Amino acid sequence: MFKILKYSFFDLMRSRWSYVYFLFYLLLGFVLLFLNNDVSKAIITLLNIIIVIVPLIGTIFGIMYYYNSREFTELLLAQPLKRTTIFLGQYIGLSVSLSLSLLLGLGIPFLVYGLFESSEIWNFASLIIVGVFLTFIFVALAMNIALSNENRIKGFGYAILVWLFMAVIYDGLFLISLMLFNDYPLDKFSLIISMFNPIDLSRILILLKLDISALLGYTGALFNKFFGTNWGMFISFFVLSCWIVIPAWIIVYKSMRKDF
Amino acid sequence: MIEITNLYKNFAKVEVLKGINLEIKKGGIFAILGPNGSGKTTLIKSILGMVIPRSGEIFINSTNIHNKWDYRKNINYLPQIANFPNNLSVIELIDMIKNLREKPTNDIELIELFALKPFLDKKLRNLSGGTRQKVNIVLAFMFDSEMLILDEPTTGLDPVSLIKLKKMIQLEKEKGKTIIITSHIMSFVEEIADEVVFLLDGNIYFKGTIAQLKSQTQQTNLELAIAGILTENNV
Amino acid sequence: MIRTFILLFLITFSIQIIAQQIEVCPTCKIKSIKEAVKKAKKGDRIVIKSGTYFETGIIIDKSLKLSGIGNPIIDGKNKGEVITIVADSVEVSGLTIINVISSFTQDDAAIKVKKANHFSIHDNTLKNVFFGITVQKSHHGLIENNTIASNATQEYNSGDGIHLWYSSDIEVISNKVSGLRDGIYLEFVSNSSVSKNYSSKNVRYGLHFMFSNNDKYTDNTFKNNGAGVAVMFSKKIKMFRNTFAKNWGSSSYGLLLKEIYDAEIEHNFFDQNTIGINVEGSTRIDYKNNDFINNGWAVKISGACYENKFNRNNFISNAFDISCQSKLNSNMFDQNYWSEYTGYDLDKNGIGDVPFRPVKLFSYIADQTPEAIVLLRSLFVDIINFSEKVSPVFTPDNLMDKNPLMKKIK
CATH class of the missing domain: 2.160.20.10 (Single-stranded right-handed beta-helix, Pectin lyase-like)
Structure with a gap:
């Protein structure tokens, strides 16, 4: 598996798009920090960007990489390699290279700015951790879609739809249901609902980590009470991990039954 | 030795293989013939495990290959369309396959034989079809394996390279290897194949030597024999 | 002598x-x-x-x-x-x-x-x-x-x-x-x-x-x-040049005004408070030349509030500038600077040509449905805020600054 991972990884590291992605973050980091001159504000802005852009990029790269590396995949399939090895290797290779672009792209400007002397280092770290989780999650979802759709246009369309659903539509439905059931206690409901969408979960984890939690009022206090405990943290990272493990498992399952 | 029993495969509603029973003995050159869409490539890919059959079993050296992968250590495969990861160079691709298979190779000889040296550092996307096929051939022949599966190996080759290819196939045969070939070039098949199987519409229409096929169709030429079968069956 | x-x-x-x-x-x-x-x-x-x-x-x-x-x-x-x-x-x-x-x-x-x-x-x-x-x-x-x-x-x-x-x-x-x-x-x-x-x-x-x-x-x-200043049930209080900073917590605020009349609030500095000014019933209050910077809510108003005037204040980088749970009657916003303002000034008189509406749709929703606040900073919320800004439907019609300033007041 490691060999495949390595080849996928280096293959991507040489592709133009990885650089574009890396440079995008690099530029973003520098602009935010040196125009704003405020690490904590830069982190809040980054939060907004990360919970939207990282899933989007993960989705697009996941789907593009799968379709573009079909030849590579077919070549590998004829070799004495397990299918699980090939697909998980590619999945992890892609996710790792995207995560690395994120880490370096944002890490370098923050390092240059003097992150280690700032108290914001833990906020930055949790931002990156969440970003890495989101990358792994959305690459896995995208590869699932790609595996089930031979038609590239269709696959691409579905992938964007999944992203749109998670990033926008889900929250819209969430908000509408909150407003409809206004007369009932909704704290537990909203806690559970936000658990099921990795983007919402990540956003709330970061919001609570940053001081913004105070804005969340009573509901926020309840969230804080839940996420503030080790148990709550465990649950949320367990859920995030499920979002990786289950799609990854489906990748394996589907790939075992697919013809090339 | 390959033993295939009751192999069925469909892609969505299209039945491609309809109960293939086939035995391929160890050693010799075995050609799989048939018109377009008769299931040749599907059959080959089933043997390689790239296509998962709906039902039926494939045994290679008496082991069922279902969900196995290590039997491919003894198979070299030349795919029909030489599609390679585009942003690799030729040498990177060769090194990668070598690295993945970890078997002794004679890639240097082959590179020399097909005069690929000037192309080694070129990206695969910049190569001509013929050159790509040469790379394809190098990859398929550079390992010493019991079995070779060649899907349309002659595509895009110039006459000189074709002669070299034929020579290589003969050489491998002399080493006692099993070589499975599909091709549309009948003269090529006639020249090298010991035994042929003719697929028609997902079934085996004929299996035997070329001489048997000729006598069965009462033709002196393989190409005409095949054409005869096809017109007879309204294909 | x-x-x-x-x-x-x-x-x-x-x-x-x-x-x-x-x-x-x-x-x-x-x-x-x-x-x-x-x-x-x-x-x-x-x-x-x-x-x-x-x-x-x-x-x-x-x-x-x-x-x-x-x-x-x-x-x-x-x-x-x-x-x-x-x-x-x-x-x-x-x-x-x-x-x-x-x-x-x-x-x-x-x-x-x-x-x-x-x-x-x-x-x-x-x-x-x-x-x-x-x-x-x-x-x-x-x-x-x-x-x-x-x-x-x-x-x-x-x-x-x-x-x-x-x-x-x-x-x-x-x-x-x-x-x-x-x-x-x-x-x-x-x-x-x-x-x-x-x-x-x-x-x-x-x-x-x-x-x-x-x-x-x-x-x-x-x-x-715990909270900066509370002024309750009092009349004619002058509040000048004070600094309210970092009163940060789930129920914290810089200044609480509860049932007060005729106050003057001028040249104060509200920085990083969960709520800059929390108003629960107030009448005839003059807010002048205050700076609201980096607060969660700059001004949060509930209860009956009459004849309050906001003139020449700076509202900079607050998550919400104004939130308003009650109907505001005859309250005036005039010539304030809002960092959220994206209008233009064609005649170059320093005053934006289109009015600014300081109440965001999301803050309006969050007032009605407090649990909705968990959607803070989600893309969906940004989108609805933006669309509301372009064509206001839900937010109170009369609540706007008709003369928003283009530049921060020094």
């Missing part, structure tokens, strides 16, 4: 003779403050020299000056009130009073002023006290330059730093108060001023007005308190 001069000289001389100075120190003839007070006559000065005095219940019942020199310490050993002033014209200065927490039922203070006028309490340090300085039914006093610090953790078992009750014409200047319940508390106090104080880390409020009219507080800093 010369005669008058001689007369004046004689008068001053005679006063000096009458006003004696009594020294107290561990090695002096008089070793305790209580004894000194007992021996002193009206108008005398008691000089307390360095040393530690274990005393409580010092009652000053005549006009005296108590001056600590060389940082004398009075340790109450948590046995009760230390100094109680019950006479007019008393001055207490230069003392350090520690350990005045006896029981939570008796409101013990380090220094208590009871029905006494023209007092002056300055340059004292009060540490580990239940109440710091308590003033009851007294008038015309000065409380200046004192440092009061304690370790209060809970509201119910802690007292206030400077506590004024039924008093008037008191000046509270340049004190530092931290770690109490309310830093400075005024109840039924009028015509008084609170200025240049630094009130921090208090459990409840930095400064708290109840039923007090015609007072002003200026140039104070309120930082890291």
Whole structure:
């Protein structure tokens, strides 16, 4: 598996798009920090960007990489390699290279700015951790879609739809249901609902980590009470991990039954 | 030795293989013939495990290959369309396959034989079809394996390279290897194949030597024999 | 002429003779403050020299000056009130009073002023006290330059730093108060001023007005308190040039206005508060030239609010500028600077050509459905805010600044 991972990884590291992605973050980091001159504000802005852009990029790269590396995949399939090895290797290779672009792209400007002397280092770290989780999650979802759709246009369309659903539509439905059931206690409901969408979960984890939690009022206090405990943290990272493990498992399952 | 029993495969509603029973003995050159869409490539890919059959079993050296992968250590495969990861160079691709298979190779000889040296550092996307096929051939022949599966190996080759290819196939045969070939070039098949199987519409229409096929169709030429079968069956 | 001069000289001389100075120190003839007070006559000065005095219940019942020199310490050993002033014209200065927490039922203070006028309490340090300085039914006093610090953790078992009750014409200047319940508390106090104080880390409020009219507080800093300042049930309070910073917590705010009338709020600085100003019922308030920067909500309004005016304020980088749970009647926003404003100024007069609506759709929704706040900073919310901004449907129609400024007011 490691060999495949390595080849996928280096293959991507040489592709133009990885650089574009890396440079995008690099530029973003520098602009935010040196125009704003405020690490904590830069982190809040980054939060907004990360919970939207990282899933989007993960989705697009996941789907593009799968379709573009079909030849590579077919070549590998004829070799004495397990299918699980090939697909998980590619999945992890892609996710790792995207995560690395994120880490370096944002890490370098923050390092240059003097992150280690700032108290914001833990906020930055949790931002990156969440970003890495989101990358792994959305690459896995995208590869699932790609595996089930031979038609590239269709696959691409579905992938964007999944992203749109998670990033926008889900929250819209969430908000509408909150407003409809206004007369009932909704704290537990909203806690559970936000658990099921990795983007919402990540956003709330970061919001609570940053001081913004105070804005969340009573509901926020309840969230804080839940996420503030080790148990709550465990649950949320367990859920995030499920979002990786289950799609990854489906990748394996589907790939075992697919013809090339 | 390959033993295939009751192999069925469909892609969505299209039945491609309809109960293939086939035995391929160890050693010799075995050609799989048939018109377009008769299931040749599907059959080959089933043997390689790239296509998962709906039902039926494939045994290679008496082991069922279902969900196995290590039997491919003894198979070299030349795919029909030489599609390679585009942003690799030729040498990177060769090194990668070598690295993945970890078997002794004679890639240097082959590179020399097909005069690929000037192309080694070129990206695969910049190569001509013929050159790509040469790379394809190098990859398929550079390992010493019991079995070779060649899907349309002659595509895009110039006459000189074709002669070299034929020579290589003969050489491998002399080493006692099993070589499975599909091709549309009948003269090529006639020249090298010991035994042929003719697929028609997902079934085996004929299996035997070329001489048997000729006598069965009462033709002196393989190409005409095949054409005869096809017109007879309204294909 | 010369005669008058001689007369004046004689008068001053005679006063000096009458006003004696009594020294107290561990090695002096008089070793305790209580004894000194007992021996002193009206108008005398008691000089307390360095040393530690274990005393409580010092009652000053005549006009005296108590001056600590060389940082004398009075340790109450948590046995009760230390100094109680019950006479007019008393001055207490230069003392350090520690350990005045006896029981939570008796409101013990380090220094208590009871029905006494023209007092002056300055340059004292009060540490580990239940109440710091308590003033009851007294008038015309000065409380200046004192440092009061304690370790209060809970509201119910802690007292206030400077506590004024039924008093008037008191000046509270340049004190530092931290770690109490309310830093400075005024109840039924009028015509008084609170200025240049630094009130921090208090459990409840930095400064708290109840039923007090015609007072002003200026140039104070309120930082890291449970909440900055609460002004409740009061009229005609002037609030100028104060800094409200980092009152950050789920129910915290810089300034609370509850049922108040005719206040003037000018040139204050609200920085990083969960809520800059929390308004629960207010009428005729002028908000002028204030800076609201990096707050969660700059101004959050609920209850009945009439005739409030917001002029020339800076609203910069707040998560929400204005939130409004009730219908605002005849409230005016005019010529404020809003960092969220994205309009244009074609005629280059410094005023944006399109009005600004400070209430975002999401803050409107979050007011109706508080749980919706968990969607803060999600893409969906950004999208609906944007679409509402482009074509307002839900947010109150009359709530807008018709003349938003293009540049920040300096």
